[in-house]
Amino acid sequence: MSVPTTNEKPSPIDPPPEAGSLSEQIEASYSKIGLTTAHFGIVAMVLFGVFFDAIEQNAVGITGPLLRESWGLGGTEIGLLNTATFTAVALGRILAGAVMDRFGRRTLLGANLLVFAFGSLLCAFAPNYEVLVGARFLVGLGLGGEIAVAVIMLSEFFSAKHRGTAVGMINVAAAGLGNMLAPLFGVIVFAIFTGDDRWRWLFGLLVLPALAVVFYRRSLPETPRFLAATGRVAEANTVINRLAQGKLRGTLDSEVQYLNVDTSVDDHAAPRARWTEMFGRRYRRSTLALGIAVCMSYAAQISMLTLIPVILTERGMSISSALWYTLVMQSGSLIGALTAALIARKLPRKVTLTGGAVLGIVAGLGFGFFATSIGLVLFFGALFNFSVIILNTTIWLFAPEQYPTRIRGLATSVILALGSLSGGLFPLIAGAVLDSSGVGAMFAMLAGLFIVCGIAVQFPKETFGQPMPEDG
Numbered sequence: 001m002s003v004p005t006t007n008e009k010p011s012p013i014d015p016p017p018e019a020g021s022l023s024e025q026i027e028a029s030y031s032k033i034g035l036t037t038a039h040f041g042i043v044a045m046v047l048f049g050v051f052f053d054a055i056e057q058n059a060v061g062i063t064g065p066l067l068r069e070s071w072g073l074g075g076t077e078i079g080l081l082n083t084a085t086f087t088a089v090a091l092g093r094i095l096a097g098a099v100m101d102r103f104g105r106r107t108l109l110g111a112n113l114l115v116f117a118f119g120s121l122l123c124a125f126a127p128n129y130e131v132l133v134g135a136r137f138l139v140g141l142g143l144g145g146e147i148a149v150a151v152i153m154l155s156e157f158f159s160a161k162h163r164g165t166a167v168g169m170i171n172v173a174a175a176g177l178g179n180m181l182a183p184l185f186g187v188i189v190f191a192i193f194t195g196d197d198r199w200r201w202l203f204g205l206l207v208l209p210a211l212a213v214v215f216y217r218r219s220l221p222e223t224p225r226f227l228a229a230t231g232r233v234a235e236a237n238t239v240i241n242r243l244a245q246g247k248l249r250g251t252l253d254s255e256v257q258y259l260n261v262d263t264s265v266d267d268h269a270a271p272r273a274r275w276t277e278m279f280g281r282r283y284r285r286s287t288l289a290l291g292i293a294v295c296m297s298y299a300a301q302i303s304m305l306t307l308i309p310v311i312l313t314e315r316g317m318s319i320s321s322a323l324w325y326t327l328v329m330q331s332g333s334l335i336g337a338l339t340a341a342l343i344a345r346k347l348p349r350k351v352t353l354t355g356g357a358v359l360g361i362v363a364g365l366g367f368g369f370f371a372t373s374i375g376l377v378l379f380f381g382a383l384f385n386f387s388v389i390i391l392n393t394t395i396w397l398f399a400p401e402q403y404p405t406r407i408r409g410l411a412t413s414v415i416l417a418l419g420s421l422s423g424g425l426f427p428l429i430a431g432a433v434l435d436s437s438g439v440g441a442m443f444a445m446l447a448g449l450f451i452v453c454g455i456a457v458q459f460p461k462e463t464f465g466q467p468m469p470e471d472g
Contacts, residue, residue: 022228022236022259023405023470029224029240029258030159037246042157043166045217046150047173049113052209053146054178055185056120056139059206060085061305062186062323063199065313070196071129075310075431082306084133085140086298086424090417092144097413098275101406105153106222108145110214116142117210124204144420147174148413155400155408156223157243160467164344164397168337171393176337179305179385180330183323190319219249225468229405233259278403278411286402287411289459290395293353294419296453297391300360300446302423303430304384311439325378332382336389348464349398350457356390357454361447363387368443384446391453395419401463404470 020028064078092115096108119138126132150170158166186202193201224243227236237259241252278287308329312322336356343352363384371377396416403411434442 027467033244049213050174054174055182058182066199079427079431083424085136086420088137088140089144089420092141093148093413093417096145096148097410100409112145113210117207120206124200156225167397168341171337175389176334179333183327286460291418293456295422296449298419298423299426300449301388306427329381332385333389336386340393353457360387360450364447368440
């Protein structure tokens with residue numbers, strides 16, 4: 001988001017808003033305001049949470065070699081831990097989508113992190129494998145709701161000009177910094193704590209930042225789009241004034257009338273959303289196409305996250321060396337997230353998604369059949385992560401742009417839930433293929449996922465540079 005920060009206070013004698021739908025008035029207000037310190041504060045509050053969520057998402061892959069040693073787990077059993085996590089993530093996203101479209105986006109953020117924190121604590125004290133699987137399911141419920149709400153909130157706080165970069169920053173924090181620094185977190189924890197149970201400390205220490213983020217987010221406002229869509233236009237106008245003045249807390253100097261209720265009475269009289277509507281004639285094509293695309297990209301990403309430390313340790317590396325090499329490969333995730341966030345303002349969504357899929361195919365085949373040296377392992381591993389994060393980041397942005405506010409949360413959450421379910425189940429298949437047929441066969445299968453993804457993303461309608469859609 002390269003536009004300079006401004007804290008210029010709007011004049012109380014500004015002319016009243018032009019007639020039009022509330023959605024058009026909000027978009028016009030956002031465009032007039034630009035970016036202020038309030039926007040950056042909102043982004044920071046959201047990103048802190050998803051950063052630690054991403055580290056937790058990597059926890060199974062980081063602790064996998066130690067669990068294999070201490071509990072004698074195989075690739076399939078380690079895969080089942082991620083299956084439990086991401087199956088719950090899928091459920092958490094669907095539940096979050098239904099709740100946020102009815103009660104608001106802000107309400108869920110604190111609850112999600114509390115559930116996540118409790119699950120992490122339970123992981124740390126799990127007496128056996130079965131309890132650990134159940135604890136990972138609980139962690140997944142919190143993780144799923146967090147990402148779903150974060151995507152919707154940032155998409156609704158920014159104008160079309162800045163929306164792509166804002167939503168893209170979620171994956172800069174999560175898949176970029178979170179995925180890249182997760183192995184470093186593991187190296188530090190395993191250097192400080194010793195013994196067969198040192199993996200427990202990794203789970204337990206993640207509770208503290210989660211609780212800190214809940215406190216930090218207490219000043220996060222509800223989105224004006226949700227408030228306006230539910231008839232709370234005065235509150236929406238106040239939040240827009242807070243954005244304009246760069247003041248998320250405290251008393252406003254004055255309030256400009258950005259929204260004209262009289263010309264938009266039909267906006268907040270929209271019929272209540274039904275979950276079947278996203279599969280109706282108007283939205284079916286986008287829902288199915290993006291659902292397939294995200295299933296492919298998540299399956300590839302989570303299989304890589306889960307199994308790459310195991311692959312490296314089986315090649316004779318120590319757990320610390322494997323995690324350091326994983327960190328280098330995860331630098332591709334950070335570069336991919338930054339690239340996706342920056343080009344979201346320049347390139348159509350379909351162009352970006354197609355390019356990411358092509359690079360993923362190259363990376364998968366390269367890692368499986370040509371990575372004969374450590375340098376090539378690192379190169380193709382980083383390229384793989386770069387590609388999959390380009391895809392995920394752009395899908396996170398593309399999905400909310402397909403739907404009106406009243407079903408945006410649920411529809412986007414369902415799409416992301418499909419991806420999470422795929423990411424939970426597919427490591428079981430990938431782990432079984434790895435055990436039976438080796439690295440080459442596993443990565444050839446992952447390359448096939450990118451082919452399907454590249455085809456699927458051609459079918460939704462292009463939304464680049466357009467305002468968020470609304471009914472009518």
